[in-house]
Amino acid sequence: MGSDYPLVSVIILNLNGQNFLKRCLHSVFSSDYTNFEVIVVDNASTDGSVDFVKSNYPIVKIVQNPRNYGYAKGNNEGAKVSQGKYIIFLNNDTEVDANWLKELVKVIDNYPTVGICGGKILALSNRNIILSAGGEIFLPIMLYGERGIFEEDVGQYSIYEPVLSVSGAALMIRKDLFKKLGGFDERYVAYCEEVDLCWRVRLSGFEVIYTPKAKIFHKLGGTASWLNPQRRFFSRRNMIATLMKNLSFKNQIFLFPTFLLFSIMESLFLSLFNTRNMVALMVKAIAWNISQLSVTLALRENVQKTRCINDSEVFRLMRFNIANLIFELSRKRFFGSI
Numbered sequence: 001m002g003s004d005y006p007l008v009s010v011i012i013l014n015l016n017g018q019n020f021l022k023r024c025l026h027s028v029f030s031s032d033y034t035n036f037e038v039i040v041v042d043n044a045s046t047d048g049s050v051d052f053v054k055s056n057y058p059i060v061k062i063v064q065n066p067r068n069y070g071y072a073k074g075n076n077e078g079a080k081v082s083q084g085k086y087i088i089f090l091n092n093d094t095e096v097d098a099n100w101l102k103e104l105v106k107v108i109d110n111y112p113t114v115g116i117c118g119g120k121i122l123a124l125s126n127r128n129i130i131l132s133a134g135g136e137i138f139l140p141i142m143l144y145g146e147r148g149i150f151e152e153d154v155g156q157y158s159i160y161e162p163v164l165s166v167s168g169a170a171l172m173i174r175k176d177l178f179k180k181l182g183g184f185d186e187r188y189v190a191y192c193e194e195v196d197l198c199w200r201v202r203l204s205g206f207e208v209i210y211t212p213k214a215k216i217f218h219k220l221g222g223t224a225s226w227l228n229p230q231r232r233f234f235s236r237r238n239m240i241a242t243l244m245k246n247l248s249f250k251n252q253i254f255l256f257p258t259f260l261l262f263s264i265m266e267s268l269f270l271s272l273f274n275t276r277n278m279v280a281l282m283v284k285a286i287a288w289n290i291s292q293l294s295v296t297l298a299l300r301e302n303v304q305k306t307r308c309i310n311d312s313e314v315f316r317l318m319r320f321n322i323a324n325l326i327f328e329l330s331r332k333r334f335f336g337s338i
Contacts, residue, residue, distance in 0.1 A: 006109060008036040008101060009084030009175070013074045015043040017092040018052050020219070024092050025057055033101040037061065041078040043068040071168065072184035072193045079175070079183060088172040093219040095124060096170070103214035104172045107160070115206025116173045116198055118166025119214025120157065121146075128153050131218055134163030134210035135195060139320045140255055141262040142243060144195055144235070163210045164202075164317040168194035170216040177206065182302065185241070187292065191231060192238035199246045202317075205308030229281055232270070236263055237285035241292065245300045251311050260286075 010028055014021060021040070028038060039061040040053050053060050063077055075089050086108055090096070100119060107117045121132040130153050132146040146167065148157050171194055181200050184193045198208045239259070247255060267278035289296065 005033070005035045006085040006105065007083060008033070008105060008172075009079075009082035009087045010036055010038045010090055010101075011041060011075055011078035011082065011087060012038065012090050012092050013041045013043065013071060013078065014045060014049050014092045015068055016045045016047040016049065018045070018047045018049040020093040021049060021052060022056070023095050024090070025053070025060070027095045027097075028090070029057075030098055031096065031101045032098050033105060036101060037083060039063060039078045039082060041065065041074050043070070043074050069186075070189040072188045073186040076183040076186060079178060082175060085175060086172055087175050087178060088170065089168060090216075091169040091218060093124075094169060095217045097215040097217075100170075100214045100216060103211055107209055107211050108172055108174065111207075111209075113205075113207050114209050115177050115201040115204070116166060116171060117209040117211060117214075118171050119210070119216055120153075120212045121167050121169055121216050121218050122153065124217040124219045127217055130157065131220075132167040132169070133157035133212070134161075135165035135167065135198070137164055137195075137318045139315060139318045140258045142239065142255060142259040143262070144192065144239065157210075158212045160209065160211050160213075162207050162317060164314070165195045165198035165208060166210060167218075169218050170214075171197075173197075173201070174206075177201065177204070180204075181306070182299075185238075185245075185299070187241070187295070188238045189234055191235040192242055196238070196242040196245070199242065199314065200303055200306075202314055203246060203303060203307045203309060229278075232267075232278060233281045233285055236282055237288050240285060240289045241296050244289070244296050245303050246314075248304075248311050 012024060025038070041063040042050050043065050044067045050062060050064060053062060061081060063081060065074060065077060069077065079087055086105065088104065104117055104119060108114045118134065120130065123129040123131055130148040130151045133148040135144060136147050137144050147163070181204065185196055188196070202208055243252065243256065243259065263282055264279060267282045271278045
């Protein structure tokens with residue numbers, strides 16, 4: 001490798017996940033790449049997670065937050081105390097393959113144009129089922145999804161390649177780049193944080209790369225289905241902010257109306273299957289973005305100042321395929337959960 005096995009900081013965010021930590025930490029410390037530190041960021045757990053880590057993994061650094069900061073701010077706090085050249089954000093409900101870290105470092109360390117890289121995310125309960133082989137967005141409605149989700153792994157995503165984003169369940173980034181770009185947007189709370197970060201990395205001139213050789217096994221969560229009201233609210237709310245920050249003005253004029261129209265129509269349809277009014281959640285998401293407009297515009301100014309490529313370079317990593325879109329909605333997203 002280019003830097004003689006550089007130090008990597010593995011940041012594991014935790015909230016009442018003691019039952020997950022034993023498996024996760026055991027697999028991380030079984031990695032065949034040895035130059036790494038582990039930082040557990042605890043979002044005010046009440047299940048004894050911190051005592052468990054202190055007793056069983058005294059080498060692990062612990063950051064104890066006074067309350068639940070969520071994914072974005074929690075991981076940002078972990079990054080502040082990290083010492084590695086590269087940071088990897090890893091979910092606590094994962095188990096990693098022995099060579100996962102070596103394969104990720106191999107990509108980001110040997111290619112200076114790579115800013116972020118991620119591996120193949122597979123289901124923990126059925127390790128032949130794909131959860132993510134990188135992320136993608138469908139143009140022009142800006143619907144975000146995971147490539148290959150719920151597909152059987154038969155080698156269809158076996159190529160090292162650039163992608164729009166990689167899963168936040170296991171995302172490696174250059175620490176200096178993460179710091180330069182301001183880290184995760186702490187307003188997001190949940191959903192779309194990694195999409196926004198990866199998009200900003202791409203605009204700053206770096207690549208986001210998916211490598212199939214790094215395998216991470218992730219537990220499916222039953223509380224975040226496509227019909228889950230909280231997921232609906234945060235995902236739409238945060239995507240609006242992401243588009244406002246990262247798109248050029250001329251593309252906002254075209255894409256915002258199509259995104260909002262599709263989201264409202266979709267919400268009307270999904271309201272038939274849920275007691276909650278999905279349209280009201282969409283209105284709430286829009287209202288939040290109006291209240292945050294000055295903050296978003298200030299962040300947008302920073303993004304646009306560091307822009308090195310135009311939107312067309314990012315659009316090449318998106319898909320415009322109505323048949324695939326219908327397939328995604330009907331089979332993978334409407335009935336699935338991640």
